[in-house]
Structure formats: C-alpha cells, structure tokens
Amino acid sequence: MRYRFHVFVCENTRPPDAPRGSCGAKGSAQVRQALKDELLRRGLHDGVRANSAGCLDACAHGPVLVVYPEGVWYGRVRPEDVPEIVASHLERGVPVERLRIKGM
Amino acid sequence: MRYRFHVFVCENTRPPDAPRGSCGAKGSAQVRQALKDELLRRGLHDGVRANSAGCLDACAHGPVLVVYPEGVWYGRVRPEDVPEIVASHLERGVPVERLRIKGM
Numbered sequence: 001m002r003y004r005f006h007v008f009v010c011e012n013t014r015p016p017d018a019p020r021g022s023c024g025a026k027g028s029a030q031v032r033q034a035l036k037d038e039l040l041r042r043g044l045h046d047g048v049r050a051n052s053a054g055c056l057d058a059c060a061h062g063p064v065l066v067v068y069p070e071g072v073w074y075g076r077v078r079p080e081d082v083p084e085i086v087a088s089h090l091e092r093g094v095p096v097e098r099l100r101i102k103g104m
Numbered sequence: 105m106r107y108r109f110h111v112f113v114c115e116n117t118r119p120p121d122a123p124r125g126s127c128g129a130k131g132s133a134q135v136r137q138a139l140k141d142e143l144l145r146r147g148l149h150d151g152v153r154a155n156s157a158g159c160l161d162a163c164a165h166g167p168v169l170v171v172y173p174e175g176v177w178y179g180r181v182r183p184e185d186v187p188e189i190v191a192s193h194l195e196r197g198v199p200v201e202r203l204r205i206k207g208m
Binding site: 001002008011049051052053054055066069070071073 | 107110153156160177
C-alpha cells in the first residue's frame with residue numbers, strides 16, 4: 001500500500017444558495033489545509049496523503065472526508081476537529097466515532 | 105463499506121509545457137468519463153464510484169487512477185483501457201496487471 005492512509009476531502013463547491021449545499025461552500029478547503037498542516041507538524045506527511053476530491057456524494061453531511069483503505073467517512077468536519085482525527089485515527093489507527101457519518 | 109470500489113481519477117491540470125506534466129493535460133477527464141459510461145452500461149454504478157481527485161502525486165505516470173479499498177494504482181490509462189479495467193477489476197475483482205504502476 002503506497003500510503004498508510006489516503007484521505008480524500010471533498011472540495012466540490014456549489015453556489016451558497018444551491019439546494020444540495022456543498023462541502024466547498026461549508027469550508028472544506030480550510031479543513032484540508034488544517035489536515036495538511038497537522039500531518040506535517042506531526043511528521044506523518046510521508047505515510048498519509050491529504051488529497052482533494054470532487055463530489056463524494058454525501059453533500060448533506062459536508063464538509064465530508066473519507067479515509068482509505070478502511071473506508072471510514074467523517075461528516076461536518078471543522079478545522080478544529082482535525083487534530084483529533086490526526087492524533088487518534090491517522091497516528092494511532094483509532095477512528096473518531098463522534099465524527100463518523102452514521103450508516104456509511 | 106459504502107462502495108465496493110471507490111475509484112479516484114486524478115484530474116489535476118497543469119499547463120501543457122509544465123515540467124512535471126499532469127494527468128489533466130494527458131486526458132484524464134476523458135478517462136473518467138469513459139469509466140462513468142462503462143459503469144453505467146454494465147449496471148455497476150451503484151457499487152462503484154468514479155470520483156475525480158486532485159493531484160495523486162504520480163504525475164510521471166499519468167493519467168493515473170487508484171482503486172480503493174485495495175489501493176491498486178493504474179498509470180498511463182487511456183479511455184480504451186477502461187472497459188478492461190471495469191470488466192476485470194471492478195466487476196470480477198481481478199486487477200489488470202499490465203496497467204498497474206510498478207512499485208505502488
């Protein structure tokens with residue numbers, strides 16, 4: 001496996017008044033930047049990639065990200081949630097249950 | 105697992121003369137469209153998602169895509185390679201060895 005964890009952050013952006021909403025309009029670019037910063041700060045950036053992605057089709061839960069290879073989905077992620085995701089899931093392998101999208 | 109296979113096609117685009125090259129400049133949008141068309145044609149579109157992604161950091165091998173949860177990387181993918189990837193890997197679970205990026 002090339003990366004221990006490959007994280008995809010939805011950066012699809014629709015206009016602010018679009019009925020479906022979008023992760024981009026809810027601040028997903030800031031979430032990805034926080035993720036990149038935290039990975040670098042903890043020296044995890046070689047084994048974990050914080051990738052941008054187009055629409056992950058979970059718009060109601062945005063900002064959304066998915067962690068592979070496990071396929072763990074997180075929703076309504078704010079930049080201030082990122083240190084916990086990195087420290088727990090991406091460093092110790094323990095998903096952050098409170099942020100997981102139910103049923104995914 | 106939400107998707108049986110979650111495919112990420114790099115659609116990062118740099119100018120045609122950029123030294124690193126880019127998947128977008130090598131036709132990755134057409135690859136993703138061919139993938140979406142073929143999944144629909146074979147009725148696999150509910151279980152397999154053909155996602156766009158930002159730079160997957162394998163620029164020299166573009167157009168590149170990665171299939172999760174296995175983490176199988178394909179390079180130099182042309183639209184005409186897509187039916188084989190779908191029929192073999194995404195329908196029967198057998199990766200297409202000739203298209204895999206060596207060492208990834």
